[in-house]
Amino acid sequence: AQSVTQLDSQVPVFEEAPVELRCNYSSSVSVYLFWYVQYPNQGLQLLLKYLSGSTLVKGINGFEAEFNKSQTSFHLRKPSVHISDTAEYFCAVLGHYNTDKLIFGTGTRLQVFP
Amino acid sequence: NAGVMQNPRHLVRRRGQEARLRCSPMKGHSHVYWYRQLPEEGLKFMVYLQKENIIDESGMPKERFSAEFPKEGPSILRIQQVVRGDSAAYFCASSFRGPSGANYNEQFFGPGTRLTVL
Numbered sequence: 001a002q003s004v005t006q007l008d009s010q011v012p013v014f015e016e017a018p019v020e021l022r023c024n025y026s027s028s029v030s031v032y033l034f035w036y037v038q039y040p041n042q043g044l045q046l047l048l049k050y051l052s053g054s055t056l057v058k059g060i061n062g063f064e065a066e067f068n069k070s071q072t073s074f075h076l077r078k079p080s081v082h083i084s085d086t087a088e089y090f091c092a093v094l095g096h097y098n099t100d101k102l103i104f105g106t107g108t109r110l111q112v113f114p
Numbered sequence: 115n116a117g118v119m120q121n122p123r124h125l126v127r128r129r130g131q132e133a134r135l136r137c138s139p140m141k142g143h144s145h146v147y148w149y150r151q152l153p154e155e156g157l158k159f160m161v162y163l164q165k166e167n168i169i170d171e172s173g174m175p176k177e178r179f180s181a182e183f184p185k186e187g188p189s190i191l192r193i194q195q196v197v198r199g200d201s202a203a204y205f206c207a208s209s210f211r212g213p214s215g216a217n218y219n220e221q222f223f224g225p226g227t228r229l230t231v232l
Contacts, residue, residue, distance in 0.1 A: 004156075006156075036223075041228075042225055042226075043118075043120075043205060043223045043224050043225040043226050044157075044205065044223040045223075046220070049220075090156055090157070092157075100147070100162045100169065100170050101147070101159035101162065101170065101172075101173070102147075102149075102157070102159065102221065103159070104149075104156035104157045104158070105156050106154075106155055106156045107155075107156050
């Protein structure tokens, strides 16, 4: 079984500042890792994913994440945020050989202030 | 190419009524997944269906909830005799092919149906 922990429920930040949203997971098998963004009253949009290969993954809207197997982490980063990045961000995992259900964290609300 | 469609986007029901949520997968996709997002929580898997088959319903509540994906038409998530605790956002996702071994099949999400039970 897998689980995902997003320790920060809310992250306030000023525009143009850097941001890191933390995600840790636990799993007894290898996993695929994802970050999704949810704008108010909308569905989920895939930001980026780690399937294999390079541990640094670049996604849309200037976001990137780094897979750290020893620390079982997949933190999301952006060097300079915009007001439009205000949204809910979800980290999710998918177990190898059990790829029918995404396991989501509880989400981190990123609030960007001018 | 239209994405995953869900309707209605908002649904209000009184306690004891039935709720029917519809999901039309992306063109060419024959695998559908339903997730529920309770207030202030992440999404929780409910059920995975292929055309005319329920593959995994390990996340479905044991009573009042059912899902189908007929040969023709959208997938339907049905909630009978709704209670206030059913108020949530229900998301549907679809993929081109289902899980097979170590292969990854991206799930594309719809905009969700927000159910409010009065």
